[in-house]
Amino acid sequence: MAERRSRSSPANGMVRLAAAFAVTALLSGAAIAQDLRELGVTDDEIRNQRRVTGNSITFCINADSLMADFERDLAAEIATAQLLEFEIAEITTMPPTPAYDFRLGLDDVTIFRLLANRCDAIMGYSLLSAFPNWITPSLPYLGTPTVLAVRSGEYAGLDDIPRARPIGTRSATLADNYLMAYMRTLPEASRWERVFYRDNGQLIERLLDRSVDAILIWEPAILAYEAAHPEARIDVITTIPFAIEPSQFVLALRPQEQFINLGLSDAIAALTADGTINRLAIAHGLLPAPGP
Amino acid sequence: MSLKFGHVASATVLASALFGAAAVFAQDAPPLRPGQLALDSYNPVTAEMLLDPPAADWLMMRGNYENWGYSRLDQINDGNVADLQLAWARGIPVGANQGAPLVHDGVMFLPAPWGTVQAINAATGDLIWEFTTGGQQTVDTTNGPIFNSLVDRHRSIFLWEDMVITTTYQNHIVALNAQTGQVIWDIDRGDSGQVASTNGPIVVNGVVIAGSSCQFAGFGCYVTGHDVTNGEELWRNEFIPRPGEPGDETWGGVPFENRWCTGAWGQISYDATLNLVYYGSTGICPAAEFQRNQVGAEVTLAGTNTRFAVRPDTGEIVWSHQVLPNDNWDQECTFDMFLIDTPVNPNANAQGMLAVGDVTGETRRTLTGMPCKNPVYWSFDAATGEFLYAKATWAEAQNLYESINGDGVPTMNREVVLDEPGEEVFFCSSFTGGRDWPSGAYDPTRNVMFMPTTDNCTYMSARMDREPAPNFVYNTTTRGVLNPAKDNDNTGRIDAVNAETGDTLWTWETRARNYSPILATAGNVLFNSGADRYFRAHSSETGDLLWETRLGSRGSGYTVTYEVDGRQYVATMAGTTLGGAAVTPEVDDANGFNMIYVFALPN
Numbered sequence: 096m097a098e099r100r101s102r103s104s105p106a107n108g109m110v111r112l113a114a115a116f117a118v119t120a121l122l123s124g125a126a127i128a129q130d131l132r133e134l135g136v137t138d139d140e141i142r143n144q145r146r147v148t149g150n151s152i153t154f155c156i157n158a159d160s161l162m163a164d165f166e167r168d169l170a171a172e173i174a175t176a177q178l179l180e181f182e183i184a185e186i187t188t189m190p191p192t193p194a195y196d197f198r199l200g201l202d203d204v205t206i207f208r209l210l211a212n213r214c215d216a217i218m219g220y221s222l223l224s225a226f227p228n229w230i231t232p233s234l235p236y237l238g239t240p241t242v243l244a245v246r247s248g249e250y251a252g253l254d255d256i257p258r259a260r261p262i263g264t265r266s267a268t269l270a271d272n273y274l275m276a277y278m279r280t281l282p283e284a285s286r287w288e289r290v291f292y293r294d295n296g297q298l299i300e301r302l303l304d305r306s307v308d309a310i311l312i313w314e315p316a317i318l319a320y321e322a323a324h325p326e327a328r329i330d331v332i333t334t335i336p337f338a339i340e341p342s343q344f345v346l347a348l349r350p351q352e353q354f355i356n357l358g359l360s361d362a363i364a365a366l367t368a369d370g371t372i373n374r375l376a377i378a379h380g381l382l383p384a385p386g387p
Numbered sequence: 388m389s390l391k392f393g394h395v396a397s398a399t400v401l402a403s404a405l406f407g408a409a410a411v412f413a414q415d416a417p418p419l420r421p422g423q424l425a426l427d428s429y430n431p432v433t434a435e436m437l438l439d440p441p442a443a444d445w446l447m448m449r450g451n452y453e454n455w456g457y458s459r460l461d462q463i464n465d466g467n468v469a470d471l472q473l474a475w476a477r478g479i480p481v482g483a484n485q486g487a488p489l490v491h492d493g494v495m496f497l498p499a500p501w502g503t504v505q506a507i508n509a510a511t512g513d514l515i516w517e518f519t520t521g522g523q524q525t526v527d528t529t530n531g532p533i534f535n536s537l538v539d540r541h542r543s544i545f546l547w548e549d550m551v552i553t554t555t556y557q558n559h560i561v562a563l564n565a566q567t568g569q570v571i572w573d574i575d576r577g578d579s580g581q582v583a584s585t586n587g588p589i590v591v592n593g594v595v596i597a598g599s600s601c602q603f604a605g606f607g608c609y610v611t612g613h614d615v616t617n618g619e620e621l622w623r624n625e626f627i628p629r630p631g632e633p634g635d636e637t638w639g640g641v642p643f644e645n646r647w648c649t650g651a652w653g654q655i656s657y658d659a660t661l662n663l664v665y666y667g668s669t670g671i672c673p674a675a676e677f678q679r680n681q682v683g684a685e686v687t688l689a690g691t692n693t694r695f696a697v698r699p700d701t702g703e704i705v706w707s708h709q710v711l712p713n714d715n716w717d718q719e720c721t722f723d724m725f726l727i728d729t730p731v732n733p734n735a736n737a738q739g740m741l742a743v744g745d746v747t748g749e750t751r752r753t754l755t756g757m758p759c760k761n762p763v764y765w766s767f768d769a770a771t772g773e774f775l776y777a778k779a780t781w782a783e784a785q786n787l788y789e790s791i792n793g794d795g796v797p798t799m800n801r802e803v804v805l806d807e808p809g810e811e812v813f814f815c816s817s818f819t820g821g822r823d824w825p826s827g828a829y830d831p832t833r834n835v836m837f838m839p840t841t842d843n844c845t846y847m848s849a850r851m852d853r854e855p856a857p858n859f860v861y862n863t864t865t866r867g868v869l870n871p872a873k874d875n876d877n878t879g880r881i882d883a884v885n886a887e888t889g890d891t892l893w894t895w896e897t898r899a900r901n902y903s904p905i906l907a908t909a910g911n912v913l914f915n916s917g918a919d920r921y922f923r924a925h926s927s928e929t930g931d932l933l934w935e936t937r938l939g940s941r942g943s944g945y946t947v948t949y950e951v952d953g954r955q956y957v958a959t960m961a962g963t964t965l966g967g968a969a970v971t972p973e974v975d976d977a978n979g980f981n982m983i984y985v986f987a988l989p990n
Binding site for chain 2: 129132133134135136137138139140184186187188189190191200201202204205208209266267269271272275276279289290291292293294297
């Protein structure tokens with residue numbers, strides 16, 4: 096567990112945040128506008144200045160996310176730390192976020208429109224190495240790993256799984272990409288069969304019905320599934336022969352709101368340092384409870 | 388003629404007192420809202436009218452079931468088109484404004500974004516009634532789930548008897564009372580949020596037929612047929628084969644639950660003489676072959692990018708032909724093709740000719756057009772699917788096909804297949820064209836097809852740095868460039884191609900992208916607008932520019948023509964649409980400000 100927490104430390108996130116700020120500062124408004132126009136966003140929308148709401152901040156939360164309850168509590172903590180009044184706007188989407196997942200089921204244009212019209216900050220945005228130039232991220236508030244999950248007692252590690260056996264991944268995720276890249280370093284006869292699925296629920300079901308021997312999956316999904324299905328017997332293997340970056344979660348804001356972002360990021364840093372965020376994440380089942 | 392409408396409270400009184408005719412409302416129509424207007428009378432659109440539409444009307448998306456985009460009206464012609472003046476204009480609700488207005492007896496029925504339908508006085512622009520589907524137009528978190536931006540497109544509706552049939556972004560099919568805009572029936576096809584029908588339905592033999600936009604779906608989609616009287620589903624055709632079905636073997640062992648996104652959102656056509664409906668399916672996601680575990684496998688992905696001919700009453704597939712196998716490039720071969728009676732004499736030496744079938748010298752009923760984004764015309768025998776020819780707009784317009792054999796079976800260019808992580812491929816055209824949904828037109832008096840295309844190409848790679856979101860279903864990153872084989876810097880073009888021979892008769896080019904449909908008329912005039920906001924009239928014979936005027940924003944939707952009280956009007960839609968301006972950043976292509984502009988000659 097200690098190793099997992101160190102991988103998700105905000106220290107890495109601070110470096111990312113600084114880099115993101117630097118990148119954002121270099122982007123001209125014209126470049127952002129051009130990217131948005133390519134996606135069909137109207138000139139009126141690009142120019143739109145969102146309503147002024149005084150000393151109040153609106154956090155938008157994906158109500159279908161596995162992280163929603165955690166984020167409601169965290170939003171309150173952040174606002175309290177910054178002496179802000181706050182409102183939580185619950186977002187539901189079509190298509191909805193599937194079970195055992197966090198991903199907001201919206202395209203970039205719609206996220207832009209949410210930030211322009213409704214949300215000061217969208218919670219649960221996954222900070223990865225690429226994001227649209229009209230979004231600026233806060234300091235990460237939570238890192239959660241991708242793990243290898245197997246049926247209990249069957250395997251102790253990836254190398255125990257016989258070659259050519261099927262391993263499930265979620266299509267086109269970083270974990271999927273890393274698995275493909277890793278297998279390309281192996282002789283063809285030493286590769287497993289990669290089977291891709293669209294969502295975490297499918298992944299777990301296919302593990303348990305023996306369609307695949309192992310799955311690469313976002314750890315909170317396994318924790319939530321086990322909480323809902325105590326009879327499930329799943330082992331989590333954290334040591335994988337290739338590094339998979341943990342999913343870092345941030346608040347997504349508009350680039351012109353750097354001042355607000357700095358305040359919110361200060362609050363996140365303080366809540367990380369005093370253990371509040373870690374406590375909330377464990378309480379909401381996003382991180383494993385510490386062992387005895 | 389004068390239109391007959393009034394507030395509902397006075398509708399019957401007006402009808403009897405002013406016009407001497409009883410108002411005809413559907414018996415089960417609910418009462419109108421206070422203040423809502425309604426037509427006092429309405430001449431039903433019969434099946435016979437749809438088979439031979441009156442010249443004064445524009446009864447369906449492309450003017451007829453054969454998808455010609457051609458009008459027999461000639462009051463506006465190549466001799467006087469330069470005198471056109473604005474007759475009226477009207478704002479349209481926000482969203483991508485890509486609709487095709489319909490006109491019947493002086494009433495315009497207009498599909499607006501997010502499923503809205505408006506009835507408008509076609510001579511004055513006055514609103515009569517409006518149907519809306521609810522609150523997506525603003526991103527309001529308190530008003531139900533938020534949908535993704537791409538489902539706002541609402542390109543066509545259909546008139547049948549006394550109903551307006553429409554599809555909605557929630558994947559419903561709805562029948563409205565044409566007089567009042569009120570709902571007669573409303574059926575839910577399911578899968579809301581993952582499936583919509585942006586191009587709307589057609590109705591044939593009393594069967595409503597609607598396709599599906601499927602790019603957010605974690606499964607394959609369908610075309611459905613419904614009883615027009617109540618919406619009951621009569622048949623449903625999926626595209627992707629299930630395990631054990633014919634074609635399953637072409638998927639390289641990919642589990643059925645991992646076959647996603649194949650839909651049919653393009654324009655549907657109908658041949659009454661053959662009693663066949665034609666539609667085309669799209670590609671697959673994710674796009675990259677390596678992400679589908681299919682590197683080097685002999686996969687064609689049966690059911691994708693395929694043209695189908697089916698019986699409208701039962702959905703029985705009579706023939707099908709895959710025009711672009713193993714799609715890695717979001718080519719979406721779902722777009723409209725024309726039904727054309729023509730001698731078949733393809734010229735093997737015609738510019739861009741890729742393949743010629745065995746038929747020469749015979750007259751056939753053909754299905755001819757540009758089904759994919761790739762700017763390649765295909766021609767088939769409409770009755771049997773026999774391959775006749777395939778031809779690119781020009782020799783280096785595309786590099787996706789390595790070859791096409793005499794049976795019309797393509798071999799794809801392996802050089803441009805995404806078969807390993809990190810690889811960047813270069814292909815022509817781009818994922819927004821070549822062509823996209825904007826339709827071409829066919830002039831039966833000349834036997835000539837006119838297609839709007841864009842000469843852009845694309846650098847594309849599979850994304851490895853970002854987890855997939857709904858608009859990254861193809862999970863690729865792209866960068867558009869002007870086709871480097873060109874000897875000028877024009878991107879937008881119109882090509883006139885002889886349907887019999889495949890010969891290119893003329894080409895007109897312009898700097899700005901051409902992302903707007905074409906209307907052809909008996910007045911020897913083509914109408915088309917561009918990303919540069921010019922609405923243009925061209926000579927059908929030569930392509931020469933006859934007239935142009937500047938619109939407020941990008942040409943975005945369909946252009947139609949109609950006649951009211953002896954006066955011909957030309958209506959075009961402008962406003963919000965996709966970009967494509969990265970290649971031409973200097974073009975003043977204001978995006979947004981949705982409008983319909985209607986032009987006519989001076990009274």
